[in-house]
Amino acid sequence: MKSFVAALAFAVVAAVGVAMVLNTIQEPSSVAFTTTGARVGDPGHNLIGPS
Amino acid sequence: MPGSLSILKLAMLRPLLAALALLFVFAQPATAQISFKPTAEAVQEDKLLNALKEGDKISGRVSIPDGNAANLIQPAGRDWRDFHRSKLPWIGGISILGMIAVLAIFLMVRGRIRVQHGFSGRTILRFSSFERFVHWLTASCFIVLALSGLNVSFGRILILPLFGPDAFAAMSAWAKLAHNYLAFPFMLGVAIMFLIWIKNNIPGKLDIEWIKQGGGLLSNGRHPPAKRFNAGQKGIFWIVVIGGTLMSVSGWFLLFPYLPGNVTALQLWTVTHAVIAMLFIAVMLAHIYIGSVGMEGAFDAMGTGEVDLNWAQEHHALWVQEEQAKAGTAADRPARAVPAE
Numbered sequence: 542m543k544s545f546v547a548a549l550a551f552a553v554v555a556a557v558g559v560a561m562v563l564n565t566i567q568e569p570s571s572v573a574f575t576t577t578g579a580r581v582g583d584p585g586h587n588l589i590g591p592s
Numbered sequence: 593m594p595g596s597l598s599i600l601k602l603a604m605l606r607p608l609l610a611a612l613a614l615l616f617v618f619a620q621p622a623t624a625q626i627s628f629k630p631t632a633e634a635v636q637e638d639k640l641l642n643a644l645k646e647g648d649k650i651s652g653r654v655s656i657p658d659g660n661a662a663n664l665i666q667p668a669g670r671d672w673r674d675f676h677r678s679k680l681p682w683i684g685g686i687s688i689l690g691m692i693a694v695l696a697i698f699l700m701v702r703g704r705i706r707v708q709h710g711f712s713g714r715t716i717l718r719f720s721s722f723e724r725f726v727h728w729l730t731a732s733c734f735i736v737l738a739l740s741g742l743n744v745s746f747g748r749i750l751i752l753p754l755f756g757p758d759a760f761a762a763m764s765a766w767a768k769l770a771h772n773y774l775a776f777p778f779m780l781g782v783a784i785m786f787l788i789w790i791k792n793n794i795p796g797k798l799d800i801e802w803i804k805q806g807g808g809l810l811s812n813g814r815h816p817p818a819k820r821f822n823a824g825q826k827g828i829f830w831i832v833v834i835g836g837t838l839m840s841v842s843g844w845f846l847l848f849p850y851l852p853g854n855v856t857a858l859q860l861w862t863v864t865h866a867v868i869a870m871l872f873i874a875v876m877l878a879h880i881y882i883g884s885v886g887m888e889g890a891f892d893a894m895g896t897g898e899v900d901l902n903w904a905q906e907h908h909a910l911w912v913q914e915e916q917a918k919a920g921t922a923a924d925r926p927a928r929a930v931p932a933e
Binding site: 542543544545547548549551552555556557559560573574575576 | 656722728731733769773780895
């Protein structure tokens, strides 16, 4: 039971950790796939936005 | 006479000129019609698309950093979409529901596989806490990955009508996040399982005999000898390692879709990911069945880590002998030699 609970906890921690690392090292799509001339200040929450 | 000859020639030319005039009258609108008739153009476009071979694309030119955005039309995408919408649900439905049906029939016909000599009350350590940790890490991630993945293929058909669009959209968004990020501990779990169990999962002659006897699953009282893992468990191990690796590689390309380089390769990886996932889920259902409902005493191996000695002797007789020999050897040593369990 301890191994099971520890595995669940580790899975959650690892998943959150990976999400944070990827969010840090990757650029948002609104930045990565636009040139500076076409970049908008607040892309909002649509397909090109942060989410 | 010259005058009458000219009149004659003119008379002969009139019908010819009239015919030419008529030709221009009728021919001009016809030419205009071909140039601008949209249905005629659509037919030509269809021929063009059909003439493009697998992987060919009609591309334009873009100045934004995403070079793939230059692809305007990729006819192979229609086949890919057709596969996901029509063929994949059939592959998944048949393999998963088929496996559930087979297991249900097996349970009805064979019943639960009991410990033939009953529980002895004495146990032997089968899996260490670390091995169980790795197993449950991989298994728990797999269950979430499987359910969230099945939602991609079947959610629109099965869950959307039940939950409604808002709840389904919210659930699918969270499921996608869970799928993307729990993939990493799953990949880690598969890698560690490979490293810690490879030495016990090399196929050998003993496995052929085990397979010939059907693993003793089909008849009461017959248990072909096996070491730590029998041929069935070795099969599961290699399916997890190979299937897990293919899922990881293909999933990696889906997580980072610019790695494959082009949309055709990405489509290939999505198909690979989806088909292997369906088969993987079906096989794991059999693994879950035999490790819980299907065989008495089997769950303890991954539950507490200790299995009943009678269970171990029936299903892994050679492994028990090896462990007892080790324990005996260790007991013969002075002072620090203490059997693990």
